[in-house]
Amino acid sequence: MKLSSASTLSLAYFAYFAVLGVFVPYIGLFLDGRGLNSHDIGVLLAIVTGMRIVGPSLWAALAVRRRDPIGVMRFGAVLATLGWLCSFYQGGYWPLVAGLALYSLCWTAILPQLESAAFHYLDNDTSRYSKVRTAGSVGYIVLVMLGGWWFQHTGPQMLPHSALLFLMLMLATLWLLPKYRLEPQTDAQPLRFRTLWTHSSFVKFMLGAFFMQMSFAPFYGFFTLYTRDLGYSGSDAGLLIALAVAAEIVAFFYAGRILKGRSYQKLLGLCYGLTAVRWLMVAFVADSGWLLAASMLLHAFSFAIAHSCAMQFIQQFFPQHQRSRGQALYAGLIYGGGGAVGAYVAGVAWQDGAGSTFTFVLGAGCALLSMVLALSLPKKIQPAG
Template identity: 60%
Template sequence: MSAASARPALMLAYFTYFGVLGVFVPYFGLFLDGRGLDSAEIGLLLAIVTASRIVGPNIWAALAERTGKPMLIMRSGAVLAILGWCSSFADIGFWPLLIGFTLFSFFWTAILPQLEVSAFHFLNDDTQAYSRIRSFGSVGYIVLVMLGGWLFEIFGSEFIPASALLFLILLLSSLFLLPPISLSLSTSAVSQRFIDVLKNPLLLRFMAAALLLQMSFAPYYGFFTLYSRDIGYSGTQTGLFIGIAVAAEIIAFYYAGKILRNRSYKFLLSICYSLTVLRWALVAMFADNAWVLAFSMMLHAGSFAIAHCCAMQFIQQFFPKHFRSKGQAFYAGVIYGGGGAIGAYVSGLLWQDGAGASFTFLAAAGLALVATMLAISLPKVIPNAATN
């Protein structure tokens, strides 16, 4: 299948995948709050659910390598994630929610790393083509975020289970539009060498910076809708703020290929991470000013979109081709799983049902500052691990 013919299916897959996250990420805290959980319980649930993303991607990557069929792994993960999500329809307490969402999150991790690998496979490692197709994920996210703000005002937080389920089913359908691909990978000797690659000091420094940055996003992902509500913004206004962030993200993704071309990833990462410091500081101190809060949301273009494309560029260039599936899974597990889990748990402790909201975002700014210093220490050119 040619890159051109695969693009519509890839666009739809990214649109539906991030459409699910457009319901889950911004409104999940409100949903759990509506079910009667306090901030410590919300932080704990988010941390445990997110922790499943540490081991999940690596398990699914190992299965994809063993079978050589990443599309089968994605489709299976989507089916099982739907089953886990169905637990959200029952209001029967903290532990059933925890078990159901942990299963959902674990199976959910089967999808994105393999989708990224498949996308680069179909696009022949064209970063510019990838960034434009990836922007459809941001479109899906913003559509559901905006729609979610409206639905929240009408139905309250219980709009989430059915809305996310609909997009989960659409996601599964979109994955069947992608043709199967067979990736013939090396055998057991490769796995041993992969462990050696993970010990590379450059990779460890890059991962540490990305981990701290992801931890800094935890208050935003887990508590921003609650924060916005407590300040006095309506559900529609909150959806608009998040919509501004995602609109900036879409534009950044669309032009990311041109932005990255002939520019040092180190320079771009340093800029993006420093903008994140400014972003969380503004949210901490000036969130009651709608214009300042809207401006802080525009910084999402750098702190997420361009930073993500730089990270994907690093993974694609640093890991030899036969390691890229494992590299994507390792990155997803450590950064989104580990960083998200630690950040969510600590944020839940610091939040104190809203009393520690400003301090929590200031702490996030501090983490982003350390990440910036690590990014500045990286080399200008990404070496391939096979040459080190």
Template identity: 60%
Template sequence: MFGISARPALVLAYFTYFGVLGIFVPYFGLFLDGRGLSSADIGLLLAIVTASRIVGPSVWALVAERSGKPLWVMRIGALLASVGWLSSFADYGFWPLLAGFALFSFFWTAILPQLEVSAFTFLNDDTQAYSRIRTAGSVGYIVLVMLGGWLFERYGSEFLPLSALLFLLLLLASLFLLPQVSVAAELTSETVSFSKFLQNSVLLRFMLAALLLQMSFAPFYGFFTLYSRDLGYSGTETGLFIGLSIAAEIAAFYFAGNLMRNRSYRLLLGICYGVTVLRWYLLATFADNVWLLCFSMLLHAGSFAIAHSCAMQFIQQFFPKKLRSRGQALYAGIIFGGGGAIGAYFSGILWQNGNGASLTFNIAALLALLATILALSLPKQKPVA
């Protein structure tokens, strides 16, 4: 009813979705710390909230699959996620925060898998076009990260509730601009079993490697802003560090389509995961050196952007059209939900209010090394089950 052409609408949807994350991910730890939570409490809350992303994507994918209306699933998810976010405005301690953010996280999982599937549908599986549109998400993230650093210095950690809510409402509005997409015809044209694909050994190795990598990201996502503060960097400097990593991500996403064309999937993932080992080692050992810290941030181009593009292409090629929504949900649930929850919980225990920061990042480097070994065991080309 309010739809515009697909590409600009997708750009706006990705921009606003990751704009919310640009406020939430880097500054959530600072927000919880400002509310008086210990690092163990922060890790536990992050773990439980993230765990809701294990079940959520599959539930919403099934709804989208049965209804054939992924756009409505995204809109409902954005609306109810906004309702859950309202809990952040009140300060009643750990459990009310946990309940509100768990509600937010569960409904938030309705959006991205369906957005990814819809994007590939609109773009006729054009990976290069997807990578360039996906850069809008990175731009949204970097803009809000930079703004968040300034807002934190000016207003403290309580800037987060209102800022994120405004972008949640912008996201909801952007989803009403997307043109309608229906997958009903594709759903009835194929009769294949999802369980058949889950038994493929290459898929299992791919998923385990991605899980380990995501676990290694947990201390960065949950505690980097606290780590930076403890090292004496200002809020603006912290925003600049994170902004540098997202600038590298934007460049990598833009060229990812060309980079992945006719190149070994195993080699690309092996390099990306190996780069992540170096990244966490540098954070563990040399984060007080501003130049090495900046260099580690630039490695985000490989450790996230190229690795994520490879993963999205794998899902799109491995699963038939009927099952892509569930494939995306499986990936989001196990990797971002399961890996993020496990990593957040143990990072909270190891962090010890900053005393265990180096140990935590060194363990993250070890997890990334195990992921690299698994990635190098994959075949050169993606299999079709």
């Protein structure tokens, strides 16, 4: 039976975020099970995350040059799967680092091209796109919850097998998508990176987003280890993360209404401030299941609304023909650079759990710095010129 474009795209989003639903929450537990200390875990996650600095721009440039985003996605997915196979090999630290770095670099080929393909096949219908994109959040939640249960019953080795399963589903799905060619944009002007850093609002915005991403590093790298040490089960950790993602989905659904007619500057500052509160709650009251669950609900602001405000800034700051490059710059410097620096600092500060409270307080400090930078932004976004 031939699937429609919308169904195939939904399946691709489901598989993509299902892999992340296994990888992001449980990679720390997996690496700890391999006998790595927190410093080694931090270095590995910094290298893996650092691949996201250059990856999006490299793959986007290749897709434009070849005018074949589907082919680039397929090629990247194959290489990412080959890199992932290193997680089955118990031959030392650096082979694992090399394999996961290859996986991470090539994994960045998929989502930007998948987003582009979605709008192409759905005729730029944002309503249809939002419904298709929801499949990704469903995939993430399902695998976070199943992953916690699976980990509890089988141990750390669940991660290589479960992620590989959905990587194979991703590969199969990408071959169901028909190819299309990108038309060259002859009127597009090259992005002049040097001029961007003369805009004080752009510098403040990027620094704020950078420190914000750094603040997330203890959560992404060590939260499941932290909850385990506090006596929570793998299923409990999965439910807590799923609660955060559920709050994110609801917030994304209403983000348009929330942003409409409101100051992006104040909203961004509010989101960053609530993120600081969130990390302080994780640091000091995580022994209470109810309070820890309440801190997860703040993910609606610390990610969903904050991300929506950031996207509003990118859309309005960059000229229309340069927005894709602006997105690549943002993704590389913030998610790649901020994530890599944060992962390294968190790995050093964690000290195999002895520094867990301090590490989350450090994350709260980064979020507070982001709040100050956000509130110093102009009330209206001035486009780059």
